[in-house]
Amino acid sequence: MNKLYLFLLCCSCLLLSGCWDEVNIEERGFVIGIALDLAEEQSEGNPMITMTDQFVVPAGLGTPSEGNSDGKPYTNLSVSGQSLFEISREMALIQGNSPFYEHLKLVVVSEELARKPNLFANTMDLLIRDPEMRRETKVVVSEQDAKDILEIESEMEPLPAMHIDFVNENMDKSGALIEPLRVGDLNENMLEEDNYLIPRVLPIDGQMTFNGAAIFHGKSNQLIGIINGREIFGVNLIKGDIKGGYVKFEKNDNLMIYEIKRAKSDIKIDTDQTDHISIDVTIDLEGSIGESFSGRSLLNKEYIDDIDREISESVEKRTSDIIKKAQEEIGVDFFGFSEIMKEKHYQEWLKIKDDWDEGEKLFQNATINITVDATVRGIGVTDQTKD
Numbered sequence: 001m002n003k004l005y006l007f008l009l010c011c012s013c014l015l016l017s018g019c020w021d022e023v024n025i026e027e028r029g030f031v032i033g034i035a036l037d038l039a040e041e042q043s044e045g046n047p048m049i050t051m052t053d054q055f056v057v058p059a060g061l062g063t064p065s066e067g068n069s070d071g072k073p074y075t076n077l078s079v080s081g082q083s084l085f086e087i088s089r090e091m092a093l094i095q096g097n098s099p100f101y102e103h104l105k106l107v108v109v110s111e112e113l114a115r116k117p118n119l120f121a122n123t124m125d126l127l128i129r130d131p132e133m134r135r136e137t138k139v140v141v142s143e144q145d146a147k148d149i150l151e152i153e154s155e156m157e158p159l160p161a162m163h164i165d166f167v168n169e170n171m172d173k174s175g176a177l178i179e180p181l182r183v184g185d186l187n188e189n190m191l192e193e194d195n196y197l198i199p200r201v202l203p204i205d206g207q208m209t210f211n212g213a214a215i216f217h218g219k220s221n222q223l224i225g226i227i228n229g230r231e232i233f234g235v236n237l238i239k240g241d242i243k244g245g246y247v248k249f250e251k252n253d254n255l256m257i258y259e260i261k262r263a264k265s266d267i268k269i270d271t272d273q274t275d276h277i278s279i280d281v282t283i284d285l286e287g288s289i290g291e292s293f294s295g296r297s298l299l300n301k302e303y304i305d306d307i308d309r310e311i312s313e314s315v316e317k318r319t320s321d322i323i324k325k326a327q328e329e330i331g332v333d334f335f336g337f338s339e340i341m342k343e344k345h346y347q348e349w350l351k352i353k354d355d356w357d358e359g360e361k362l363f364q365n366a367t368i369n370i371t372v373d374a375t376v377r378g379i380g381v382t383d384q385t386k387d
Contacts, residue, residue, distance in 0.1 A: 028097055028098075028100040029053075029055050029091075029095050029096070029097030029098055029099050029100055030055065030056040030100055030103050031053045031054065031055055031056075031099050031100060031101050031103070031104055032054050032055075032056050032074070032103060032104065032105050032106070032159055032161045032162065033053075033054035033104070033105060033106045033107075033108065033150050033159075033160065033161025033164075034051065034052065034053055034054070034104065034106070034107045034108070035051070035052040035054075035076075035107075035108045035109075035110075035142075035145075035146035035147040035149060035150050036049060036050070036051055036052075036084075036107065036108070036109045036110065036113055036123055036146055037049070037050045037052070037110045037112070037113060037145050037146050037147055038050070038110065038112050038113050038116070039080040041080075045082075046082040047082070047116065047119060048080050048081065048082060049080065049081065049082065049083075049084065049087070049113070049119075049123060050078055050079070050080045050147065051078070051079055051080075051081070051084055051087045051088070052076050052077065052078040052146070052147040052150060053076070053077050053088075053091060053095075053099055054074050054075075054076050054150050054159070054160065054161050055074060055075050055076075055077065055095065055097075055099075056073065056074055056103075056159065057071065057072060057073050057074055057075055058073075059071055073158040073159055074158070074159050074160070074161075076147065076150055076151065077091055077094065077095055078147055079091055079094065084123060084126040085126055088101075088126075100132070101130070101132045101133050101134075102132055102133075102134065103134075104133060104134055104137045105137060105138065105161050105162060105165045106137065106138050106139075106140065106161045106162075106164055106165050107127060107137060107138070107139045107140070107183070108140055108141075108142050108146040108147075108149045108150065108164075108201070109123070109139065109140070109141050109142065109146055109198075110141075110142050110144070110145055110146040111141055111142065111143055111214065111223060111226075113146075114141055114214065114216070114222070114223035115222065115223045116222070117220060117222055118220070118221070118222070120216070120221050120222060120223070121190060121221035124139075124183075124186060124190075124221075127183050128183060128186070128187045128190075133183065134183070135182060135183050135184035135187075136182050136183070136184065137182060137183045138164075138165060138168055138180045138181065138182055138183075139181050139182070139183060139186055139198055140164065140168070140181075140198060140199045140200065140201050140210075141198045141199070141200045141201070141213075141214040141223070142200070142201055142202065143200065143201075143202040143211075144202060144203065148203065149164070149201055149203065149208060152203055152206070152207065152208040154207075154208070160208070163208065164201060164208060167208070167210060168180045168199060168210070174229075174244070174245050175232070175233040175236055175237070175242050175244065175245025175246070175260065176210075176212075176229030176230065176232050176233050176245070177199065177210055177229075177232065178197050178199055178213050178232055178235070178236065178241070179241055180199065181196070181197070181198050181199065186198075189216075189218065190218075190221055192218070193218040193219050194218045194338065194339065195215065195216065195217060195218045195332050195333060195334045195338075195357070196215075196216050196218065196334070197213040197214065197215055197216070197227075197235070197334055198213060198214045198216060199213055200212050200213050200214050200226065210229075211228065211229055212226060212227050212228040212229050212231065212232055213226075213227055213232055213235075214226055215227065215330060215332070215334050217332060217357075218357075224330065224332065225329070225330040225332075227322065227325070230318065231318075231321070231322045231325065233245060233318060234318040234319040234321065234322035234323075235322055235334070235335065237263060237265065237283050237315065237318075237319055238265060238267075238281055238283070238319055238322075238323070238335050238370075239265065239335055239336055240263065240264060240265030242260065242263045244260060245259075245260050246258060246259045246260060246287075246290060247260065247287075247311055247314055247315060247374075249310050249311060249314040250310075251294060251306070251307060251310050252294065254292070254293045254294035255291075255293045256289060256291065256292050256293065256294065256307070256310075257289070257290040257291040257292075258287050258288075258289060258290065258307075258311050258374070258376070259287050259288050259289075259290035260285055260286075260287045261286050261287045261288060261377065261378075262285070262286040262287070263283065263284070263285050263286075264283070264284045265281060265282070265283050265284075266281070266282045266283075266284075267279065267280070267281050267282075267337070267340055268280045268282075269337065269340055269341055269344070269345060271341065271345045271348035271349075271352075274348055274351050274352050274362075275360075275362070276362075276365065276366070276367070277352075277362055277363075277366040277367070278366065278367045278369075279337060279366055279367065279368045279369070280369045280371070281319070281368065281369065281370050281371070282371045282372075282373070283315065283319065283370070283371070283372045283373070284373050284375075285311070285312075285315065285372065285373070285374040285375065286374075286375050286377050287374070287375075287376065287377065287378075288376065288377060288378030288379065289307070289376060289378070289379050298376075298379040299379070304376050304379075307376055308374055308375055308376055311374035311376075312372045312373060312374045313372075315372045315374060316370055316371070316372040319370045319372070320370050323335075323368050323370065326363075327363065327364045327366070327368075328364070331357070331361065331363075331364055332357045332363065333356065333357060333363045337363070337366075338353075338356055338357075338363075
């Protein structure tokens with residue numbers, strides 16, 4: 001019996017594979033950011049792409065006391081080719097440690113590449129399919145070469161890709177930022193063929209800044225337009241995505257700042273006449289006076305009521321302006337009206353879905369009414385600064 005147990009024990013040892021696929025952490029090339037550009041030299045056939053990987057250099061992340069203050073905490077490597085899969089394998093032949101993407105935080109795509117038909121979707125294919133890529137990886141669009149964005153350093157964050165990643169999360173501080181677009185969200189938009197927005201970055205005076213968003217057509221996944229930060233603010237208000245921010249306006253030629261504490265959007269769509277859709281957007285705002293240059297007391301009810309009207313009119317103009325631009329210049333719905341019709345008016349949507357952005361272009365001819373009701377709920381710790 002003991003011999004039988006010994007035999008079984010020996011057989012079980014043969015089944016223990018151990019860490020057969022183990023890779024030492026020192027042998028991994030941790031990629032934290034990727035930049036995608038059109039290559040300077042193009043060949044016939046498929047377009048050439050330049051892929052830039054930002055590798056973390058652990059030695060450069062040390063403190064000055066450790067003697068590593070002179071080394072950069074990252075290094076960027078650029079390789080060109082027709083396939084990202086092929087490029088990543090070629091990088092393994094150049095870089096000492098092969099690229100490892102499980103810690104990837106950011107993908108920067110140049111506007112030039114994103115405007116090429118079908119190219120953006122094809123380049124995103126590897127990020128969506130590869131199990132090594134993370135679904136939480138953020139995607140941004142660069143006005144200039146994407147690889148240049150990965151060279152912009154910040155005194156607060158030693159890794160450029162991480163700096164962009166952190167700034168992208170400040171939506172609760174500024175209404176001019178849109179919700180970060182992650183690879184998982186991008187995949188969903190592509191499958192649903194919904195128009196979508198991607199945050200846009202550009203360098204200004206040697207610093208990276210977010211400036212508006214790039215508009216992508218849901219069916220072609222091609223960049224078709226740009227909107228600035230002021231217009232993003234209007235889009236967020238219409239969609240009800242705003243989490244913070246402020247409204248700058250003038251009252252009797254005096255500057256005032258209204259800080260938004262709460263925002264709510266209610267969208268009602270009338271589909272009785274499928275050839276002429278009517279959309280009513282009601283926006284309710286609550287906030288406080290963050291700054292005032294008027295010197296007048298803010299305890300006067302009539303004065304506060306006037307301020308409420310000024311804020312409402314200012315916000316109404318901003319939202320109406322971006323609606324006008326969407327209908328007359330860009331020509332597609334990127335406010336999510338189509339998604340609302342799918343959910344609440346599905347039968348009517350089936351009749352018009354092919355003519356919403358294309359065909360008869362019903363979105364461009366739709367009547368969209370904006371109503372804004374802003375209320376000042378707080379005036380700060382004092383009612384005035386100077387008489």
